[in-house]
Amino acid sequence: MRVAEVARLLSSTSIVLGLELQTPLDSAVSAPSPESNAPSYRSDLVSLHKSLVEISSVTYSENAVGNFLVDYLTARDFVSELQFLPSPNTSDSDSDGDGDGDGKPRFNVLAWPGPNRRPSPKVVVTSHIDTVPPHIPYSRDDNDEPNSETIIAGRGSVDAKASVAAQITAIFELLRAKSINPEDVLLLFVVGEERSGDGMQYFSDSLASLDPPSNLKAAIFGEPTEGKLACGHKGIIGCTITAYGKAGHSAYPWLGKSATEILMRGLVKVLDTDLGSSDRFGNTTVNVGLIEGGVALNVIPAVAVAKIAVRVAIGPESDGGKIVADRLEEVLKSVDDEAFGLSWTNGYGVVECACDVPGFETTTTNYGTDVANLKGNHTRYLYGPGSILVAHGASEAIKLKDLEAGVEGFKKIILHALREEAGEL
Numbered sequence: 001m002r003v004a005e006v007a008r009l010l011s012s013t014s015i016v017l018g019l020e021l022q023t024p025l026d027s028a029v030s031a032p033s034p035e036s037n038a039p040s041y042r043s044d045l046v047s048l049h050k051s052l053v054e055i056s057s058v059t060y061s062e063n064a065v066g067n068f069l070v071d072y073l074t075a076r077d078f079v080s081e082l083q084f085l086p087s088p089n090t091s092d093s094d095s096d097g098d099g100d101g102d103g104k105p106r107f108n109v110l111a112w113p114g115p116n117r118r119p120s121p122k123v124v125v126t127s128h129i130d131t132v133p134p135h136i137p138y139s140r141d142d143n144d145e146p147n148s149e150t151i152i153a154g155r156g157s158v159d160a161k162a163s164v165a166a167q168i169t170a171i172f173e174l175l176r177a178k179s180i181n182p183e184d185v186l187l188l189f190v191v192g193e194e195r196s197g198d199g200m201q202y203f204s205d206s207l208a209s210l211d212p213p214s215n216l217k218a219a220i221f222g223e224p225t226e227g228k229l230a231c232g233h234k235g236i237i238g239c240t241i242t243a244y245g246k247a248g249h250s251a252y253p254w255l256g257k258s259a260t261e262i263l264m265r266g267l268v269k270v271l272d273t274d275l276g277s278s279d280r281f282g283n284t285t286v287n288v289g290l291i292e293g294g295v296a297l298n299v300i301p302a303v304a305v306a307k308i309a310v311r312v313a314i315g316p317e318s319d320g321g322k323i324v325a326d327r328l329e330e331v332l333k334s335v336d337d338e339a340f341g342l343s344w345t346n347g348y349g350v351v352e353c354a355c356d357v358p359g360f361e362t363t364t365t366n367y368g369t370d371v372a373n374l375k376g377n378h379t380r381y382l383y384g385p386g387s388i389l390v391a392h393g394a395s396e397a398i399k400l401k402d403l404e405a406g407v408e409g410f411k412k413i414i415l416h417a418l419r420e421e422a423g424e425l
Contacts, residue, residue: 060101127222163222320349
């Protein structure tokens with residue numbers, strides 16, 4: 001899909017390295033403005049965003065974009081630390097043609113203003129550097145200098161490299177203005193969010209062994225929220241449903257038992273059942289992502305399999321997923337008490353986030369994030385530029401004015417989080 005089509009769609013959618021920061025100081029918070037007074041960071045923001053989007057970083061192949069970020073940040077006198085992950089279990093990736101990645105080491109990128117090499121930050125500013133497949137090349141609709149209406153397209157241009165670029169720029173701007181103490185903030189860019197969340201889970205597990213101990217008070221997660229501050233998002237559970245029947249000749253169906261028929265009846269009943277709803281998050285929804293079964297059209301199938309994703313609209317966060325899973329299992333048993341086998345993954349209920357920062361519209365989202373994967377008693381914020389409605393598709397793109405608004409939004413949230421922690425609010 002080319003830029004003209006993207007424009008139409010957008011219009012309808014609401015190892016340690018580095019030393020200390022030596023960049024000249026400038027003003028901290030300035031709203032994106034008319035072209036005659038564009039933000040001073042526009043050129044740097046566009047360039048950074050372009051470099052990120054140009055690098056393919058489909059999940060399990062994040063090495064190149066991680067190395068780019070390390071080089072970019074250390075060249076600007078940040079300290080960077082690479083947090084290497086074990087080789088992932090990618091056995092489920094073959095079903096969608098994504099392969100097992102590029103085989104190169106995978107790592108989270110931690111970065112902070114120098115020169116302290118053992119920070120204990122109060123606020124973590126984080127997003128993910130992996131994307132869904134396939135890689136879509138970077139493109140822009142302007143021929144000369146970018147302006148506020150410039151449309152930037154490509155895989156990750158929204159989800160979530162827009163947040164990565166805006167977060168880095170926001171931190172740079174706040175440091176230039178001396179609006180924050182360098183030791184109070186940490187940039188964290190993780191791998192694997194689009195699959196299992198293994199990057200954030202690994203970072204979360206590492207907090208217990210930090211020296212000095214973690215002093216985390218708030219985490220700001222970057223995801224496309226259309227520039228609104230999210231009060232939370234739905235939970236999710238994944239399920240593989242296997243239906244077992246009895247093979248036989250298709251001319252005599254009463255002598256066998258069709259696994260595909262049982263599976264279809266079960267799935268239809270699941271789709272027609274209210275599995276749980278709430279005023280804030282709406283209805284629990286089910287996506288039947290994959291169905292397979294049988295060996296030939298004239299053979300009664302003995303086995304059929306479906307894989308589903310359930311977006312959970314009820315809490316609590318720790319148990320909401322299990323509540324919905326139990327309800328779904330009862331629905332299937334009502335169709336056939338013996339035919340179904342279920343295997344569950346990634347279960348949690350609705351995720352609540354703080355949304356009391358002045359100056360923001362608020363929303364809730366239906367998609368999952370890494371918020372639940374970072375454990376601890378810290379305040380959680382969810383925010384970012386761009387629309388989820390164009391993410392993961394051929395039309396993924398963002399307007400420059402929304403990317404710049406994201407910089408200003410992240411600045412406000414960071415300052416709010418630090419002031420709240422200091423007892424100034």
